[in-house]
Amino acid sequence: xxxxxxxxxxxxxxxxxxxxxxxxxxxxxxxxxxxxxxxxxxxxxxxxxxxxxxxxxxxxxxxxxxxxxxxxxxxxxxxxxxxxxxxxxxxxxxxxxxxxxxxxxxxxxxxxxxxxxxxxxxxxxxxxxxxxxxxxxxxxxxxxxxxxxxxxxxxxxxxxxxxxxxxxxxxxxxxxxxxxxxxxxxxxxxxxxxxxxxxxxxxxxxxxxxxx
Amino acid sequence: xxxxxxxxxxxxxxxxxxxxxxxxxxxxxxxxxxxxxxxxxxxxxxxxxxxxxxxxxxxxxxxxxxxxxxxxxxxxxxxxxxxxxxxxxxxxxxxxxxxxxxxxxxxxxxxxxxxxxxxxxxxxxxxxxxxxxxxxxxxxxxxxxxxxxxxxxxxxxxxxxxxxxxxxxxxxxxxxxxxxxxxxxxxxxxxxxxxxxxxxxxxxxxxxxxxxxxxxxxxxxxxxxxxxxxxxxxxxxxxxxxxxxxxxxxxxxxxxxxxxxxxxxxxxxxxxxxxxxxxxxxxxxxxxxxxxxxxxx
Numbered sequence: 001x002x003x004x005x006x007x008x009x010x011x012x013x014x015x016x017x018x019x020x021x022x023x024x025x026x027x028x029x030x031x032x033x034x035x036x037x038x039x040x041x042x043x044x045x046x047x048x049x050x051x052x053x054x055x056x057x058x059x060x061x062x063x064x065x066x067x068x069x070x071x072x073x074x075x076x077x078x079x080x081x082x083x084x085x086x087x088x089x090x091x092x093x094x095x096x097x098x099x100x101x102x103x104x105x106x107x108x109x110x111x112x113x114x115x116x117x118x119x120x121x122x123x124x125x126x127x128x129x130x131x132x133x134x135x136x137x138x139x140x141x142x143x144x145x146x147x148x149x150x151x152x153x154x155x156x157x158x159x160x161x162x163x164x165x166x167x168x169x170x171x172x173x174x175x176x177x178x179x180x181x182x183x184x185x186x187x188x189x190x191x192x193x194x195x196x197x198x199x200x201x202x203x204x205x206x207x208x209x210x211x212x
Numbered sequence: 213x214x215x216x217x218x219x220x221x222x223x224x225x226x227x228x229x230x231x232x233x234x235x236x237x238x239x240x241x242x243x244x245x246x247x248x249x250x251x252x253x254x255x256x257x258x259x260x261x262x263x264x265x266x267x268x269x270x271x272x273x274x275x276x277x278x279x280x281x282x283x284x285x286x287x288x289x290x291x292x293x294x295x296x297x298x299x300x301x302x303x304x305x306x307x308x309x310x311x312x313x314x315x316x317x318x319x320x321x322x323x324x325x326x327x328x329x330x331x332x333x334x335x336x337x338x339x340x341x342x343x344x345x346x347x348x349x350x351x352x353x354x355x356x357x358x359x360x361x362x363x364x365x366x367x368x369x370x371x372x373x374x375x376x377x378x379x380x381x382x383x384x385x386x387x388x389x390x391x392x393x394x395x396x397x398x399x400x401x402x403x404x405x406x407x408x409x410x411x412x413x414x415x416x417x418x419x420x421x422x423x424x425x426x427x428x429x430x431x432x433x434x435x436x437x438x439x440x441x442x443x444x445x446x447x448x449x450x451x452x453x454x455x456x457x458x459x460x461x462x463x464x465x466x467x468x469x470x471x472x473x474x475x476x477x478x479x480x481x482x483x484x485x486x487x488x489x490x491x492x493x494x495x496x497x498x499x500x501x502x503x504x505x506x507x508x509x
Contacts (some may be wrong), residue, residue, distance in 0.1 A: 065481030187321030
């Protein structure tokens with residue numbers, strides 16, 4: 001083997017080594033980033049978190065005249081946008097990530113949202129991707145599509161609370177606030193809470209800040 | 213030169229090992245997720261155990277023979293031992309939907325999660341809602357009521373122990389139902405079991421020619437589409453911007469195609485219409501023959 005061909009051989013090997021080092025660094029970075037995440041403000045009873053990696057768009061549908069959820073959903077979108085988590089209402093179904101439905105329980109059941117007699121609001125994670133385990137406590141999922149809803153039987157006094165509560169789920173707020181009665185994510189009160197508390201906001205903000 | 217070869221080989225081997233470990237690490241985490249089902253989130257209403265009994269369509273004791281796991285629910289195949297409310301049946305299939313929920317009880321907020329501790333060979337009291345529409349006929353566990361016949365002390369309703377009632381079966385046996393029929397009928401939408409076109413046409417509140425436009429959502433059973441109304445043969449259809457919503461059985465229609473559909477709805481002001489039977493979707497070429505049937509009726 002002459003000197004030139006030996007040099008070419010080493011250059012090839014060196015390029016290969018560099019490529020492998022680059023790949024392994026990227027792979028390790030992904031793992032270590034998630035593993036280093038820890039959430040200080042945890043108010044939920046759930047031990048997994050969800051988030052949107054892009055600004056979600058909401059498409060609102062009233063399945064009948066039994067309820068008009070549009071004002072309540074718009075209100076929820078604005079409240080969360082003011083809190084620092086942006087989303088917007090879209091009039092294009094195909095562009096929507098979150099589909100927000102209002103209707104009677106029987107109408108909602110017919111589209112596969114399984115309301116039983118005692119349900120007032122319901123959110124389904126239609127599509128999501130498992131990211132990785134952030135640490136020993138939390139699993140992280142990236143949301144791809146969500147269906148959320150309020151049934152007309154909830155009654156107009158509760159629409160605002162239920163709509164905001166379910167929308168918070170749709171943005172990734174998993175589980176419920178267990179101890180603080182003023183939280184929107186606390187089990188609903190008779191007239192319902194309609195103002196996002198610092199705890200409501202921080203629970204979700206810490207996830208978005210860490211993941212986006 | 214030989215030393216350089218060895219060094220290079222060592223570096224490459226160690227890098228390959230690191231990558232392999234990383235891949236193994238990720239695969240392990242992801243495979244752990246395969247069996248993990250995420251629960252729907254819900255707000256529920258609790259108005260006491262007696263109300264649950266009143267709203268139920270079927271209350272029966274039964275033994276679980278088999279359990280099938282679905283994405284959104286567990287399905288129990290049950291042999292009925294004794295019916296307390298509703299029609300007598302020998303076998304029943306029961307769904308237990310996965311749900312994390314909140315509700316108020318005694319002015320206190322509570323949380324819970326569907327109790328999936330049912331076991332094959334064990335017997336339970338089942339408190340069920342019977343919901344029927346053209347797409348599904350299902351018995352669903354109400355208020356997350358988990359009442360084993362053995363170890364009755366483990367009984368829970370909405371994840372809360374049933375402390376006030378010592379013997380649940382005796383309580384139900386002595387209970388005087390005000391509502392003989394439960395509330396399942398309110399959650400159901402009318403349809404007809406028929407393959408006869410004439411019967412289907414007669415039983416349908418609405419018949420229309422529609423173009424399938426966009427997909428709203430898909431489930432195991434249905435694809436829900438936004439459709440534009442091309443022509444109406446029967447009934448007054450409410451179309452928001454000429455569009456209505458129709459759940460079709462999964463993979464039975466295509467976007468951009470025109471179909472003749474026989475429909476029903478829960479309310480007159482609905483923009484969602486359900487199929488009036490399992491055989492209510494026709495090719496557009498059937499328009500004239502169906503039109504004749506409508507005119508005869």
